[in-house]
Amino acid sequence: MVGFTFETLNKSTYKIVQDDILRELPFIYVKVYPTLLALIDTGCGPNHFREEAVEETSIRKWLESNLDKAGQLTYKDPGTGETVNKHWLVFITHTHYDHIGGLFEFADDSTIFISGYSQEYILKDLGCNSLCCAFNIPTPKFNVGHWLQHREHLTFRGVDLKLEALLTPGHTPDEIALYDSEEKVLFAGDSLYEQLPIYIIETSDMMDYIKSMNEVLGYVIKKNEFGPRVVTAAGHMTHDRDSELLIQEHIKCFWDTIAGKSVLTNQVEMRGLNVLTYMNETKNVGFMCVESKLRAAMAFYGFEWDVPALPATAPKV
Numbered sequence: 001m002v003g004f005t006f007e008t009l010n011k012s013t014y015k016i017v018q019d020d021i022l023r024e025l026p027f028i029y030v031k032v033y034p035t036l037l038a039l040i041d042t043g044c045g046p047n048h049f050r051e052e053a054v055e056e057t058s059i060r061k062w063l064e065s066n067l068d069k070a071g072q073l074t075y076k077d078p079g080t081g082e083t084v085n086k087h088w089l090v091f092i093t094h095t096h097y098d099h100i101g102g103l104f105e106f107a108d109d110s111t112i113f114i115s116g117y118s119q120e121y122i123l124k125d126l127g128c129n130s131l132c133c134a135f136n137i138p139t140p141k142f143n144v145g146h147w148l149q150h151r152e153h154l155t156f157r158g159v160d161l162k163l164e165a166l167l168t169p170g171h172t173p174d175e176i177a178l179y180d181s182e183e184k185v186l187f188a189g190d191s192l193y194e195q196l197p198i199y200i201i202e203t204s205d206m207m208d209y210i211k212s213m214n215e216v217l218g219y220v221i222k223k224n225e226f227g228p229r230v231v232t233a234a235g236h237m238t239h240d241r242d243s244e245l246l247i248q249e250h251i252k253c254f255w256d257t258i259a260g261k262s263v264l265t266n267q268v269e270m271r272g273l274n275v276l277t278y279m280n281e282t283k284n285v286g287f288m289c290v291e292s293k294l295r296a297a298m299a300f301y302g303f304e305w306d307v308p309a310l311p312a313t314a315p316k317v
């Protein structure tokens with residue numbers, strides 16, 4: 001039984017999907033360089049497969065065997081003539097459990113890049129903030145090798161990675177997007193995807209989200225002025241959608257949701273909180289909001305309407 005898929009995203013990058021038990025189906029990406037490998041997120045970890053009889057549960061072993069088959073795992077050191085493994089750079093789009101579950105496999109010998117927006121958020125209570133505690137799974141231990149700065153152009157040991165980091169707090173404080181200028185791909189983590197709502201949960205901030213997305217929209221519009229248009233490769237569901245149109249769709253849905261004009265499609269109690277899902281007319285994008293977060297944004301932007309209270313008979317999840 002196979003627990004991951006491995007496919008080509010573009011000429012330098014592969015896309016991997018983990019078939020996990022909670023159906024998060026996290027998207028993981030690997031960009032290949034002559035002497036380096038850049039991994040974007042690490043999935044849910046080895047104990048979260050839908051099927052029990054998965055042959056290879058290690059994301060690292062799975063990646064390395066597939067990269068080896070493609071002749072991309074190693075390179076010949078020009079100094080010594082020896083064949084050596086490429087060094088892993090691991091970028092975490094945000095530290096939710098379904099993005100850091102496999103991170104422990106890279107903790108000893110790789111370089112880990114995480115948002116420098118709020119180091120306290122990562123260092124103080126990662127167990128809760130990552131939802132590892134909520135799902136009763138061990139919180140991975142790792143050291144951050146590089147705290148990313150907003151609009152940082154990334155190089156490593158003299159190699160231009162052709163990647164730029166954008167700090168995009170909103171879904172979480174540590175959310176980032178990574179822009180690959182070589183392939184014109186925006187890796188957007190959990191800020192932008194389709195068919196499912198963006199989660200606005202306990203550690204999310206809707207005001208930060210819209211500020212981040214407005215800035216990313218301006219960034220993408222500038223990149224679209226020349227050459228092929230930017231596409232979004234997200235943490236779930238979406239890997240090749242036109243970025244500008246996708247961001248605009250989310251921004252429109254955001255304002256419709258704040259103004260009470262989106263469609264309420266679901267309402268549940270989650271961790272004792274009233275959680276409401278609003279989608280746009282086509283049900284392509286939407287927001288699943290903890291009531292208090294939605295109310296805070298409505299108050300901030302001066303909107304007033306009745307958020308439905310959780311009915312006494314609401315199903316528990």
Ligand SMILES: [Zn+2]
Nearest residue numbers: 094096171190
């Ligand atoms: Zn997330």
